[in-house]
Amino acid sequence: MTEELSVQTPAEPAPEMPSFAPRAAGAPALSVRALLESGVHFGHQTKRWNPKMRPYIYGARNGTHIIDLDQTAKLFTRAYDFITEAVARGGNVLFVGTKRQAQDIVREESLRAGMYFVNNRWLxxxxxxxxxxxQGLDRLRALERMAEDGTHEQLPKKEVIKLEKERTRLEKYLGGLKNMGGLPHVMFVVDPSMEKIAVHEARKLNIPVVGITDTNCDPDQVDIVIPGNDDAIRAIKLICSRVADACLEGAERRKDVLAGRGDEGPVESVQAPRAPRGPEPSIYRGRPRGGPGGGGGGGTHR
Structure with missing residues (x-):
């Protein structure tokens, strides 16, 4: 039977995102309080749930599943450490979030972290x-050079318009990958259920996937599950900003390592860690709690 919770709706306005600072050893990457204030605990309607998310659900309130934030905090800390280590070893992270609520956040935070992103339709x-x-990225860079070096001034107006349309389209879909010279070492996804093709491609290439996984998602498709609300802007912002912080912390560690190592080798020679696959994904996932059921009517529905 579903456990009914009395959970207060997050108050407005949203708390400001903290500026980047390296995480103290042993400290959680996100506190339960910060998660609660940003509404990370609100899942989908109970009738829309994926039963595989049962271990990460605390209960239900007014027909909406409530996510267990104790587990979210622990699992996010694990994800934070994993990403930090990957970047510290010379890896890079691809942020993926094409839903409307995530597009601007994914772009801003990936750029802040010096990483890559896809925030429009996944090709x-x-x-x-x-x-x-x-090849498309090379073409995009060529078109940008043409716009900057005066080539457009020597072309007919109709040709310039055609080239600009091509550049705009390539920028829309590939702009976030412009400086990515090879495959990413880690993929961070907002809503794996919406980014199924991206997740499938990453899994096919054995690229670890870290994902904000709501109660309607299949956690088996993600290597490191972050149980949480993947629809609310504040929730997405909080988690994405901390993932960006993990990248920045890893980059700082990378600088320190290279400074101490001298000319020992290029960044590309260092392999990022790989999340294991197979029948025992529990090393990345929280311990089961009691199974949820249906809830009462009314309340917050998504």
């Missing part, structure tokens, strides 16, 4: 056919 083969995608 099939972005990873599995990266050689072709790279």
């Amino acid at each position: 099939g083969g972005t990873l599995t056919n990266f050689r072709t995608i790279k």
Whole structure:
């Protein structure tokens, strides 16, 4: 039977995102209080749930599943450490979030972290056919050079308009990958259920996937599950900003390592860690809690 909770709706306005600072050893990457204030605990309507998310659900309130934030905090800390370590070893992270609520946040936070992003429609083969995608990136850079070096001034107006349309389209879909020279070492996804093609390509290439996984998602498709609300802007902002912080912390550690190592080798020679796959994903996932059921009517529905 579902446990009814009395959970207060997050108050407005949203709390300001903290500026980047390295996490103290042993400290959680996100507190339960910060998660609660940003509404990370609100899942979907109980009738829309994926039973595989049962271990991460605390109960229900007014027909809406409530996510267990104790687990979210622990699992996010694990994700934070994993991403930090990957970047510290020379890896890079691809942020993916194409839903309207996530688009601006994914772009802003990935750029702040010095990483890459896809925030519009995922083009099939972005990873599995990266050689072709790279040709598109080369074309985008060429078009940008033409716009900057005065080439447009020597072309007919109709030709310039045509080139600008092509550049705009390439920028929309590939702009976030412009400086990505090869496959990412980690993929961070907002709502894996919406980014199924991206997740499938990453899994096919054995690229670890870290994802904000709501109560309607299939956690088996994600290597490191972050149980949480993947629809609310404040929730997405909080988690994405901390993922960006993990990237920045890893980059700082990378600088320190290279400074101490001298000319020992290029960044590309260092392999980022890989999340294990197989029948025992529990090392990345929280312990089961009691199974949820239906809830009462009314309340917050998504």
